[in-house]
Amino acid sequence: MVFSSSIFLFSFLPVFLTAYFLIRPDLKNTFTLLASVFFFAWGAPRFVFMLSAAVAIDFFIAQLIDQNEGRKRKLLLAVGVAFNTSVLLYFKYFNFFADNFNQLLEFAGIKEISFTKVILPIGISFFVFHELSYILDVYRKVKPPMKNIADYALYIFLFPQLIAGPIIRFNEIADQIQNRKFQDNIDNRLIGIFRFAIGLAKKVLIANTLGAMADKVFQLPYDALDTSSAWMGALCYTFQIYFDFSGYSDMAIGLARTMGFIFPENFHFPYISQSITEFWRRWHMSLSRWMRDYLYIPLGGNKVSVPRMYFNLCFVFLISGFWHGAQWTFILWGGYHGLFLVLDRLFLIKLTHHIGKIPRIVFTFSIVVTGWVFFRSNTLGQAFQFLKRMFIPHTAVNDVYISGKLIFVFLFAVLFSFIALVPKGDVLPERLYAPYTKSWKYAFSSLTALVLILLSGAFITASGFNPFIYFKF
Amino acid sequence: MQGRFFKYLLFVLLVCAFWVPSLLRHSSFMKEAPLKGYFEVPDSTFGLNDSLWLNGIFQDKYEKWYNYNLALHRAGVRISNQINFWGGEQFPGVVVGKENELMERAYIDAYLGKDFIGTDSIEKECTRIRSLQDSLARRGIRFFIVIARNKSRIRSSHIPDFFHPEARKPGNYDYYVEGLNKHGIAVINFEKWFELIQDTIRYPLYGSLGVHWGNYGAWLCSDSLLNYIERMAGKRINHPKLTRLFFSDTALSTDYDLANILNLPLKIRPREKYVGFQYDFVQDSSKFFPDVMVIGDSYYWNIMNFGVPKLFSKKFRYLYYNAIAYYNDGSEKPIEQLNVKEEALSEKIIFFLYTEPNLHNLGNGFTEKVLSALK
Numbered sequence: 001m002v003f004s005s006s007i008f009l010f011s012f013l014p015v016f017l018t019a020y021f022l023i024r025p026d027l028k029n030t031f032t033l034l035a036s037v038f039f040f041a042w043g044a045p046r047f048v049f050m051l052s053a054a055v056a057i058d059f060f061i062a063q064l065i066d067q068n069e070g071r072k073r074k075l076l077l078a079v080g081v082a083f084n085t086s087v088l089l090y091f092k093y094f095n096f097f098a099d100n101f102n103q104l105l106e107f108a109g110i111k112e113i114s115f116t117k118v119i120l121p122i123g124i125s126f127f128v129f130h131e132l133s134y135i136l137d138v139y140r141k142v143k144p145p146m147k148n149i150a151d152y153a154l155y156i157f158l159f160p161q162l163i164a165g166p167i168i169r170f171n172e173i174a175d176q177i178q179n180r181k182f183q184d185n186i187d188n189r190l191i192g193i194f195r196f197a198i199g200l201a202k203k204v205l206i207a208n209t210l211g212a213m214a215d216k217v218f219q220l221p222y223d224a225l226d227t228s229s230a231w232m233g234a235l236c237y238t239f240q241i242y243f244d245f246s247g248y249s250d251m252a253i254g255l256a257r258t259m260g261f262i263f264p265e266n267f268h269f270p271y272i273s274q275s276i277t278e279f280w281r282r283w284h285m286s287l288s289r290w291m292r293d294y295l296y297i298p299l300g301g302n303k304v305s306v307p308r309m310y311f312n313l314c315f316v317f318l319i320s321g322f323w324h325g326a327q328w329t330f331i332l333w334g335g336y337h338g339l340f341l342v343l344d345r346l347f348l349i350k351l352t353h354h355i356g357k358i359p360r361i362v363f364t365f366s367i368v369v370t371g372w373v374f375f376r377s378n379t380l381g382q383a384f385q386f387l388k389r390m391f392i393p394h395t396a397v398n399d400v401y402i403s404g405k406l407i408f409v410f411l412f413a414v415l416f417s418f419i420a421l422v423p424k425g426d427v428l429p430e431r432l433y434a435p436y437t438k439s440w441k442y443a444f445s446s447l448t449a450l451v452l453i454l455l456s457g458a459f460i461t462a463s464g465f466n467p468f469i470y471f472k473f
Numbered sequence: 474m475q476g477r478f479f480k481y482l483l484f485v486l487l488v489c490a491f492w493v494p495s496l497l498r499h500s501s502f503m504k505e506a507p508l509k510g511y512f513e514v515p516d517s518t519f520g521l522n523d524s525l526w527l528n529g530i531f532q533d534k535y536e537k538w539y540n541y542n543l544a545l546h547r548a549g550v551r552i553s554n555q556i557n558f559w560g561g562e563q564f565p566g567v568v569v570g571k572e573n574e575l576m577e578r579a580y581i582d583a584y585l586g587k588d589f590i591g592t593d594s595i596e597k598e599c600t601r602i603r604s605l606q607d608s609l610a611r612r613g614i615r616f617f618i619v620i621a622r623n624k625s626r627i628r629s630s631h632i633p634d635f636f637h638p639e640a641r642k643p644g645n646y647d648y649y650v651e652g653l654n655k656h657g658i659a660v661i662n663f664e665k666w667f668e669l670i671q672d673t674i675r676y677p678l679y680g681s682l683g684v685h686w687g688n689y690g691a692w693l694c695s696d697s698l699l700n701y702i703e704r705m706a707g708k709r710i711n712h713p714k715l716t717r718l719f720f721s722d723t724a725l726s727t728d729y730d731l732a733n734i735l736n737l738p739l740k741i742r743p744r745e746k747y748v749g750f751q752y753d754f755v756q757d758s759s760k761f762f763p764d765v766m767v768i769g770d771s772y773y774w775n776i777m778n779f780g781v782p783k784l785f786s787k788k789f790r791y792l793y794y795n796a797i798a799y800y801n802d803g804s805e806k807p808i809e810q811l812n813v814k815e816e817a818l819s820e821k822i823i824f825f826l827y828t829e830p831n832l833h834n835l836g837n838g839f840t841e842k843v844l845s846a847l848k
Contacts, residue, residue, distance in 0.1 A: 001532075005536065006494075006536070006540040007539050010492075011495055014491035045526050045527045045528075045532070186477060186480045186484060398635075399635045400635060401563060403560055404561035405556070439479050443479075446486070450490050454545075457494070458548065459549070461550070462554065466564075467511055467512040467734045468512070468734070469510060469731065
C-alpha cells in the first residue's frame with residue numbers, strides 16, 4: 001500500500017484516523033501497531049513474517065546487550081549488527097553480487113552459475129537501518145531498550161516511516177512511543193493532515209508530472225537524444241526526485257504528527273546549497289545523520305588524519321550510494337558525492353568563496369544535477385552517454401513534447417525549490433507547520449488540505465485510465 | 474474553549490472528507506454519468522485465500538476494483554483530464570493537434586510511415602489478394618477494396634510538430650496503392666478522392682473532434698459505394714435520398730468520438746460546424762438487393778448506421794476486423810462460429826473497407842482463410 005493510492009487515502013486512512021481519535025489513550029500504541037502490520041502485510045504479505053522475526057530477534061539481542069558489559073556486550077553488538085546487515089545484504093544485494101559474479105565468470109570464459117533471484121522486501125533499507133539504530137543506541141547507552149516488544153515493534157512497523165523513511169533513530173522516538181500525551185493534540189492533528197496534503201500534492205501533482213517527462217527522455221534511444229532534451233530530462237528528474245522524496249517525507253511526518261509523533265525534518269531546501277557539503281546538510285537529512293552517527297563517527301569521523309578523514313568520507317558515501325540501490329550507478333553516484341565532499345575540503349569551498357552566492361548555488365546545483373543522471377540511469381553506459389549528450393552539443397530528432405502544464409509545473413517546482421533565497425523564504429516551512437495562534441489559519445490550512453487531497457485524489461484515481469473509441473483487436 | 478471546539482470541528486470535517494468517496498459508493502445519493510469509451514473493467518469476482526493473499530494477487534485485484542468503483546473515480550477522471558487538456562497535455566491514444574484538431578496516434582504513425590510492414594510483405598499480400606479476386610471471380614463473386622480516408626493524412630498540417638511530419642516516409646498506404654494497382658485489383662480510393670474534392674465543396678468532409686469521417690464525408694462515400702455496387706450488380710438497387718443538408722451545433726454520430734473518450738466535463742468547441750442531414754430511406758422491393766459481405770475496420774460503422782446494409786439482401790454481413798460478424802437484424806456472431814468458405818461463396822459482392830492504420834493487417838486474415846478454404 002502506498003500513501004498516494006485510492007485505497008490508502010479513502011479506505012485505510014479514514015478508518016485509522018477515526019479509530020485512533022476515538023480509542024482509549026492506553027490502546028493507541030497497540031492499535032497503531034496492528035494497523036501498521038496490516039499496512040505492511042498488504043503490500044508485502046510474505047515479508048511481514050520475516051520482519052516480525054527480525055523484530056523479535058533484535059529485541060532480544062538488545063535486551064542481552066543491555067544486560068551485559070565488556071567483551072560480551074561488544075560480541076552481542078557484533079551479532080546484532082551482523083544479523084541485520086546480513087538480512088540487508090541477502091535480500092537487497094544477493095542478486096547484484098550474483099549477477100556481477102556471473103559476469104566475471106563469463107569474462108573468464110567459465111559457465112555462469114544459475115540462481116534463483118531473491119525478491120526485495122519493500123522498505124528493507126529503512127527498517128534495517130531502524131533496527132541497527134536500536135541496537136546501537138542501546139549499546140551506546142543513549143537509550144535503554146524497550147521493556148515491551150510491542151513498543152519496539154511499533155518503532156519498526158510504524159507505517160508513516162516504514163516504507164520510505166524518514167530514518168528515525170531510536171533515540172529520537174523512544175520517549176514518544178512511551179508517552180506523547182502532550183503532542184497528541186488537536187493542533188498537531190490539523191497541522192499533520194495539512195502537511196500530509198502538501199506532501200501528497202508534491203508527489204502527485206508535481207513529481208509525477210515531471211517524472212513523466214524525465215522517463216520519456218531517459219527512455220529515448222541514444223541517437224534520438226539531443227542536448228536540449230537531455231538537459232530537460234535531467235532537470236525534470238532533479239525536481240521530480242526532490243518533490244517525490246520530500247513529498248513522501250512530508251506525508252510521513254504529517255501522518256506521524258496526527259498521532260502525536262514528532263519526526264525530524266528530512267529536507268530543507270537542498271537546491272539552494274552553496275556547496276556539496278551544505279547539500280548533504282539539507283538533503284535526506286535523516287540518512288546523513290544516521291550515516292554520521294553510526295558509520296562516519298565510529299570510523300573516526302574528523303578526529304583522524306586528513307587522508308583518513310577523506311577516506312572515511314568517500315567510504316561512507318559509497319555505502320550511502322549502495323544503500324540507495326543494488327546497482328553500479330548508485331555506487332558511482334555515492335562516490336561522486338564523496339569525491340566532491342573531499343574536494344570541498346581540499347579547495348572547492350575556498351575557490352568558490354569569492355564568486356558570490358548565486359554563482360555558488362548555480363555551480364553546486366550543476367554538480368547535483370549531473371549526479372542525478374547516474375542515479376536515474378539504468379546502467380553506467382547509459383549514464384555516460386546521457387552526460388555526453390548534456391555536455392557536448394548535439395541535435396537530433398525526437399518526439400519530446402513540452403506542454404503548457406509541464407512548463408507551469410516545472411516553474412512552480414523551481415519557485416518552491418529556491419524560495420528560501422528570498423527574505424523569510426527559508427522559514428516558510430516553520431511558519432506553515434508550527435501551531436497557529438489564530439483559528440482562521442487552521443480553517444485556511446484545512447481548506448487547503450481538502451482541496452489538495454481532492455485534486456491529488458482525482459489524479460490518483462484517474463491514472464491508468466486509457467479508453468479506446470471502440471473495442472480493439 | 475470555543476477555539477478548541479472549532480479546531481475539533483475542522484478535524485472531524487477533514488476526516489469525514491476522507492470518508493466521503495467510500496461512503497458515497499454505497500449510497501444512491503450521487504450517481505455519476507458513466508465514462509465513455511471502451512476500457513477494461515476490473516474483475517469483481519476475485520476471492521480471498523492464503524495463496525492469493527501471500528502472492529499479492531488479491532491486493533492487486535482489490536485495489537484495481539476499489540479504485541474503479543470509488544465514488545469519485547469518474548469525477549476524478551473528468552477533472553484530471555480537463556486540467557490536462559487545458560494544460561496542453563497529450564493523452565494516450567488521442568493526440569491533440571494544432572487548433573485542437575483531435576487525431577488518433579495510430580493514424581499519425583501510419584501517415585508518417587512508422588508502421589510500415591515492408592515492400593516484400595505488401596507485394597506478397599497484393600499477390601494473395603489478386604488470387605482471391607480471381608478465385609472469387611471464377612465463382613461469379615465480385616471483389617474490390619475500399620481505402621477510407623485517414624484524417625491525419627488530409628489534415629497533416631495540424632499534426633503537432635513533435636511528430637516531425639516533415640520527416641514523413643512513404644508507408645503502407647503509398648505502397649499498397651501502387652501494389653494493388655499493379656496487380657490489377659479493383660480499388661476505390663476515397664483517400665485520393667477526398668484529397669481532390671475537399672477544397673471544392675461547401676460542407677466539411679470530416680470533423681475536428683472525431684477520428685472517423687464526418688457525416689457528410691461518410692454520406693458521400695456511402696453514395697459512391699452504392700453506385701459502384703449497382704454497376705457491379707448490373708441492376709438497379711435502392712439509394713437513400715438526401716433531403717436536407719445543414720450546418721449544426723450538435724455533434725452527430727461519430728463527430729465527437731475522439732473527444733468523447735477524453736471524458737471532459739466541458740465540451741470542446743469544434744473549429745467548424747457539424748454537418749447534419751436528413752434523408753429518405755426507401756426500400757423499394759422491386760429493386761435488387763445484392764448479396765454483400767464487408768470485411769473492414771470501424772469506418773464501415775458510419776455506413777452501417779445510415780441503414781445502408783438494409784439496401785442489401787438478408788445475407789449481408791459486416792465482418793468487423795474479421796473477428797465478429799454483424800447482421801442486418803442487429804445480431805452478431807464471433808467469426809469462429811462461421812464457415813468462412815460457405816459464407817464467402819454465398820455472396821455476390823465482397824469488399825474490404827480499411828483505413829490507413831489498419832493496412833498493416835489488410836483483411837485481418839480473411840484472404841488467407843478463404844484462399845486455403847477454396848483450395
